[in-house]
Amino acid sequence: METTTQQAPQAIIRGVDIHKRYVMGRDNFVDALQGASLEVQPGEMIGVMGPSGSGKSTLLHILGCLDSLNAGEVWLDGVRVDKLSRRELAALRRNEVGFIFQTFNLVSSFTALENVMLAAEYAGKGRAKRAIRPRMLSPWSGCPIERDIAPTSYPAVSNNGSP
Ligand SMILES: Nc1ncnc2c1ncn2[C@@H]1O[C@H](COP(=O)(O)OP(=O)(O)OP(=O)(O)O)[C@@H](O)[C@H]1O
Ligand SMILES: [Mg+2]
Numbered sequence: 001m002e003t004t005t006q007q008a009p010q011a012i013i014r015g016v017d018i019h020k021r022y023v024m025g026r027d028n029f030v031d032a033l034q035g036a037s038l039e040v041q042p043g044e045m046i047g048v049m050g051p052s053g054s055g056k057s058t059l060l061h062i063l064g065c066l067d068s069l070n071a072g073e074v075w076l077d078g079v080r081v082d083k084l085s086r087r088e089l090a091a092l093r094r095n096e097v098g099f100i101f102q103t104f105n106l107v108s109s110f111t112a113l114e115n116v117m118l119a120a121e122y123a124g125k126g127r128a129k130r131a132i133r134p135r136m137l138s139p140w141s142g143c144p145i146e147r148d149i150a151p152t153s154y155p156a157v158s159n160n161g162s163p
Contacts, residue, residue: 010078013040013063018072020058032058035072064097065089094123 020033032055040046048056061067063074065081074082081092106115 009041011039011075012042012044012077013038014073014075015039015059015063016073016075018059018062018074019070020055020062020067021070033062033069037072064099065093066099094119 015036015038018033018036019031021029021031023029036055036059038046038059048059050056058067062069062082063076065074065076065084069082072082073080076092076096081089084092106112107118110118
């Protein structure tokens with residue numbers, strides 16, 4: 001009999017028993033996450049649902065390497081990232097992670113195009129790539145980003161959701 005061994009695909013995101021405590025003072029703290037775990041497979045699309053204050057944004061910030069955790073593990077594409085240095089985390093955020101923020105965090109004195117190009121600039125992309133990339137994004141985002149517009153003119157299309 002022929003047997004085949006199928007390996008499960010490696011999770012693109014894996015959070016294991018994540019704990020997060022926000023400390024505001026000596027006896028003033030919030031345990032926002034108390035053992036959150038999840039696995040996301042490549043190509044999978046998930047939604048995180050829960051009541052206000054249940055820790056959704058906290059979880060997304062930790063998985064996206066924007067915030068630290070008190071205990072647990074975070075793995076991205078097979079690499080454990082919760083122990084990386086600040087410099088390594090900055091490179092990871094710049095090259096591997098994309099966020100659409102609820103408060104969209106654009107630089108208001110820049111046009112929409114300049115805002116998109118800024119990230120490419122930090123990533124060290126050449127002029128041509130910087131010019132092409134935002135045009136590739138525009139049909140996806142629905143934002144006429146190639147026009148020289150101020151981001152504040154388009155709050156409805158720029159504000160796509162949490163975190
Ligand atoms: N920077 C912070 N300092 C102190 N407490 C915080 C901080 N951020 C979040 N919290 C607290 O942690 C808990 C989880 O908050 P979080 O923002 O992750 O919830 P959420 O599920 O995203 O809520 P919402 O649906 O309202 O966005 C809440 O009690 C919140 O008040
Ligand atoms: Mg939130």
